[in-house]
Amino acid sequence: xxxxxxxxxxxxxxxxxxxxxxxxxxxxxxxxxxxxxxxxxxxxxxxxxxxxxxxxxxxxxxxxxxxxxxxxxxxxxxxxxxxxxxxxxxxxxxxxxxxxxxxxxxxxxxxxxxxxxxxxxxxxxxxxxxxxxxxxxxxxxxxxxxxxxxxxxxxxxxxxxxxxxxxxxxxxxxxxxxxxxxxxxxxxxxxxxxxxxxxxxxxxxxxxxxxxxxxxxxxxxxxxxxxxxxxxxxxxxxxxxxxxxxxxxxxxxxxxxxxxxxxxxxxxxxxxxxxxxxxxxxxxxxxxxxxxxxxxxxxxxxxxxxxxxxxxxxxxxxxxxxxxxxxxxxxxxxxxxxxxxxxxxxxxxxxxxxxxxxxxxxxxxxxxxxxxx
Numbered sequence: 161x162x163x164x165x166x167x168x169x170x171x172x173x174x175x176x177x178x179x180x181x182x183x184x185x186x187x188x189x190x191x192x193x194x195x196x197x198x199x200x201x202x203x204x205x206x207x208x209x210x211x212x213x214x215x216x217x218x219x220x221x222x223x224x225x226x227x228x229x230x231x232x233x234x235x236x237x238x239x240x241x242x243x244x245x246x247x248x249x250x251x252x253x254x255x256x257x258x259x260x261x262x263x264x265x266x267x268x269x270x271x272x273x274x275x276x277x278x279x280x281x282x283x284x285x286x287x288x289x290x291x292x293x294x295x296x297x298x299x300x301x302x303x304x305x306x307x308x309x310x311x312x313x314x315x316x317x318x319x320x321x322x323x324x325x326x327x328x329x330x331x332x333x334x335x336x337x338x339x340x341x342x343x344x345x346x347x348x349x350x351x352x353x354x355x356x357x358x359x360x361x362x363x364x365x366x367x368x369x370x371x372x373x374x375x376x377x378x379x380x381x382x383x384x385x386x387x388x389x390x391x392x393x394x395x396x397x398x399x400x401x402x403x404x405x406x407x408x409x410x411x412x413x414x415x416x417x418x419x420x421x422x423x424x425x426x427x428x429x430x431x432x433x434x435x436x437x438x439x440x441x442x443x444x445x446x447x448x449x450x451x452x453x454x455x456x457x458x459x460x461x462x463x464x465x466x467x468x469x470x471x472x473x474x475x476x477x478x479x480x481x482x483x484x485x486x487x488x489x490x491x492x493x494x495x496x497x498x499x500x501x502x503x504x505x506x507x508x509x510x511x512x513x514x515x516x517x518x519x520x521x522x523x524x525x526x527x528x529x530x531x532x533x
Contacts, residue, residue: 195475195476195478198474198475198476198478199475199478199480199483202471202474202475202480202483203480203482203483203486205474206474206483206486206487206490207486209490210258210486210489210490210493213490213493213494213497214254214255214258214493216497217250217253217254217257217493217496217497218230218246218250218251218254220497220501221250221497221500221501222501223242223245223250225242225245225246225250229242230246233246233247252389252392252393252394252397253389253392253496253500254493254496255397256389256392256396256397256400256456256457257389257457257489257492257493257495257496257510258489258492258493259397259400259401259404259453259456259489260400260453260456260457260460260463260492261453261460261463261467261485261488261489261490261491261492261493262404262408262485262486262488262489263400263404263407263408263449263450263452263453263485263488264282264283264449264450264453264460264463264464264467264488264492265463265464265467265468265471265484265485265486265487265488265489265491266407266408266411266446266449266481266484266485266488267282267287267411267446267447267449267450267453267464268281268282268446268463268464268465268467268468268484268488269411269415269467269468269471269479269480269481269484269485270411270414270415270442270443270445270446270449270481271285271442271443271446271464272468272479273415273418273442273479274418274439274442274443274446275351275352275439277349277352278468278469278525278528279352279465279522279525280351280352281462281464281465281468282317282446282447282450282464283450283459283460283461283462283463283464283465284352284355284356284359284465284522285321285324285351285352285354285355285356285358285359286320286321286323286324286355286356286358286359286361286362287317287320287321287446287447287450287451288317288450288451288454288459288460289320289358289359289362289363289366289459290316290317290319290320290321290323290358290362290451291313291314291316291317291320291450291451291454291455291459292313292316292362292366292385292454292458292459293316293362293365293366293369294312294313294315294316294317294319295309295310295312295313295316295384295454295455296366296369296370296373296381296385297312297316297369298312299373299377299381300369300370300372300373300377306395307395307396307399309455310396310399310452310455310456311455313451313452313454313455314448314451314452314455315451316451317447317448317450317451317454318444318447318448318451320358320362320447321443321444321447323358324351324354324355324358325351325440325443327354327357327358328350328351328354366385370382370385383458383509384458385458385459386458386509386511386512387457387458387459387460387461387509387510387511387512387514387515388457388458388509388510388511389457389496389510390507390509392456392457396455396456397456399452399455399456400452400453400455400456403448403449403452404449404452407445407448407449407452408449408481408485410445411442411445411446411449411481412481412482414438414441414442414445415442415479415481417438418438418439418442419479450464457492457510458509458511459511460492460510460511460514461511461514461515461518462514462515462517462518462519462521462522463488463491463492463514463518464488465518465521465522465525466487466488466491466514466517466518466521467484467485467487467488467491468484468487469521469525470487470491471483471484471486471487474487491514491517492510492514495510495513495514495517496510498513499512499513
């Protein structure tokens with residue numbers, strides 16, 4: 161009788177990883193496609209609205225200009241009265257409002273994505289206030305005007321963000337939260353609180369500096385610090401446009417590189433991202449954009465704060481620097497038209513309207529942030 165044959169049992173082979181079902185893949189692709197379509201629709205729609213708003217700002221109002229006359233003026237023809245009003249008032253205000261609003265909106269998008277806080281805005285954490293202080297200071301101390309004030313505003317805006325960062329780093333060390341380095345200093349509420357403190361300090365210095373101005377300079381500084389497009393010139397517009405040609409593309413690159421940080425610091429480092437360095441660069445670029453806009457038009461209150469949540473609402477919550485920039489441009493152009501034309505003979509500074517619109521939003525964001533905490 162032959163011995164029974166023993167069959168060796170081979171170890172169980174590992175199962176291949178489960179593959180996503182075709183239905184799941186289709187659903188994910190559909191979501192991505194829908195998000196891209198919504199982003200594209202929002203971008204194109206806002207661009208059209210901006211062009212229409214600029215057309216209304218130039219053609220309508222207390223002094224109306226026909227489209228044929230406007231095209232003739234652009235072609236070099238001189239029409240008594242109309243040429244001066246279009247070239248020296250209406251068109252500069254429309255262009256300056258669009259550029260400054262876009263700069264504020266882009267700055268707001270950079271600050272919001274870097275600091276991951278709905279209150280993260282250059283007009284909340286001291287950047288625009290620092291730019292205003294520097295501009296008024298050189299006017300009071302040295303009688304510097306024009307491009308000198310613009311250059312001082314740029315320096316003041318960057319100095320303000322540097323001071324805020326320094327206080328934030330010092331606060332984390334003294335509070336025993338020294339871990340995280342630069343990335344840690346840019347996270348949490350410490351940076352926001354430091355920024356609000358610096359903004360309050362700058363506002364106090366600004367008020368004191370304005371008392372040292374003579375009557376003529378005081379009136380000009382008061383209108384400018386309220387955020388007005390009355391004094392915009394083609395020289396300032398050119399400076400702002402040149403700076404934006406450099407800063408906006410750079411800001412777009414940094415904004416995209418901050419995408420992994422939305423997943424959290426550890427995951428961002430895991431995929432090779434350096435949110436600390438990238439975030440610092442984004443804040444510097446955002447501060448320069450906000451300071452450049454402030455130099456051209458004055459500190460237009462809450463434009464950056466308004467632009468970011470509006471842009472996220474239009475894109476379904478997806479961060480987008482171009483959409484935020486377009487939102488800021490539309491806000492300023494529309495606000496300038498309403499401030500100039502909707503109150504009869506009274507022409508309000510544009511910043512009065514943006515501030516009135518932004519104050520309720522800031523209170524709502526404070527309440528919403530407090531509930532989440």
